[in-house]
Amino acid sequence: MNIFRLTGDLSHLAAIIILLLKIWKTRSCAGISGKSQILFALVFTTRYLDLLTSFISLYNTTMKVIYIACAYATVYLIYVKFKATYDGNHDTFRAEFLVVPVGGLAFLVNHDFSPLEIMWTFSIYLESVSILPQLFMISKTGEAETITTHYLFFLGLYRALYLINWIWRFYFEGFFDMIAIVAGVVQTILYCDFFYLYVTKVLKGKKLSLPA
Numbered sequence: 579m580n581i582f583r584l585t586g587d588l589s590h591l592a593a594i595i596i597l598l599l600k601i602w603k604t605r606s607c608a609g610i611s612g613k614s615q616i617l618f619a620l621v622f623t624t625r626y627l628d629l630l631t632s633f634i635s636l637y638n639t640t641m642k643v644i645y646i647a648c649a650y651a652t653v654y655l656i657y658v659k660f661k662a663t664y665d666g667n668h669d670t671f672r673a674e675f676l677v678v679p680v681g682g683l684a685f686l687v688n689h690d691f692s693p694l695e696i697m698w699t700f701s702i703y704l705e706s707v708s709i710l711p712q713l714f715m716i717s718k719t720g721e722a723e724t725i726t727t728h729y730l731f732f733l734g735l736y737r738a739l740y741l742i743n744w745i746w747r748f749y750f751e752g753f754f755d756m757i758a759i760v761a762g763v764v765q766t767i768l769y770c771d772f773f774y775l776y777v778t779k780v781l782k783g784k785k786l787s788l789p790a
Contacts, residue, residue, distance in 0.1 A: 579637075580743060580746050580747070580750075582739050582740070582742040582743040582746055583739075583740065583743040585739050586735075586736045586737075586739035586740045586743055587641060587736070589732045589733075589735045589736040589739060590645075590732070590733070590736035591641075591644065592732045593729050593730075593731075593732035593733040593735075593736060594644075594645070594648045594649075594652075595648075596725065596728050596729045596732060597610070597652060597726075597729045598648060598651065598652060598655070600723075600725045600726065600729065601652070601655045601656070601660065602655070605660060605663070606660055606663040607655060607656045607660050607663050607664050608663050608664075608665055608723075609665065609715070609716075609719065609722055609723050609726050610656060610664075610712070610726065611669045611671070611711040611712040611714075611715045612653070612656040612657055612664055612666070612669055613669055613671055613673045613711040614708055614709055614710070614711040614712040614715075615649065615652045615653050615656060616653055616673070617673060617676065617677070617704060617708035617711070618649050618652075618705070618708050619646075619649035619650055619652075619653050620677075620701075620704065621649075621701045621704050621705045621708060622642075622645045622646045622649050622701070623646065623649075624697040624698070624700050624701040624704075625697070625698055625701035625702070625705075626642040626645070626646060627694055627697055627698075628694060628698075629642055629643070631694070665715075665719070668715050668718045668719050669711065669715050670714075670715075670718070671710060671711035671714040671715070673711060676704065676707050676708070676710065677704065680700060680703040680704045680707070681700055683703055684696050684697075684699040684700035684703055687699070687757070688757070689757065699757060702757055702758055702761045703757075703761055705761065705765065706761040706762070706764045706765040706768075707764070707765070707768070709730070709733065709765070709768060709769070710768065712730070713768070713772070724780060727772075727776055727780045728780075730769075730772055730776075731772075731773070731776050731780075733769075734766070734769035734772060734773060737762055737765045737766050737769070738766050738769075740762055741759070741762045741763065741766055744758060744759050744762065
């Protein structure tokens with residue numbers, strides 16, 4: 579494992595912890611898209627089905643279990659524990675417009691036409707666009723809480739670091755995965771405007787807002 583993948587994993591974990599702590603400490607999920615969190619839970623569930631069939635390493639297994647557990651814990655907090663604070667009126671992105679096309683693409687473009695491989699490919703494609711409901715929600719409300727922007731920053735940083743990881747692996751290991759790279763590029767592009775606003779506003783103590 580290279581340093582870029584490790585720091586990417588840690589950035590991803592940091593994003594998840596920041597979000598969970600934000601919800602738990604404030605006793606509120608205001609400003610958080612439940613639809614994005616459901617999509618992420620679906621991503622981890624379909625990606626890590628190999629937990630039932632193979633063992634790679636203790637680190638690998640531990641991280642997969644943590645991601646899955648945290649994803650469902652977040653969904654529980656939003657839709658059950660703190661349901662009264664969930665802003666469903668602004669969380670209106672049509673998630674099916676992401677899931678259905680991505681599912682079809684996973685069947686058509688994959689490395690191997692087998693159930694596990696199709697599910698893995700589906701998760702890669704879906705993850706690249708799962709943040710859209712959250713960004714759409716921010717654009718509708720006009721702004722985001724600072725802690726929410728920190729969550730989004732670390733989530734985007736994780737994907738950017740993973741892109742560097744793929745480049746590293748190509749040059750030093752001869753490993754190349756077009757599906758993962760293209761999906762990673764798409765996901766990173768979606769964060770570009772957010773990264774710019776995060777650096778120019780949030781880090782200077784201002785509130786972040788996305789154009790409608």
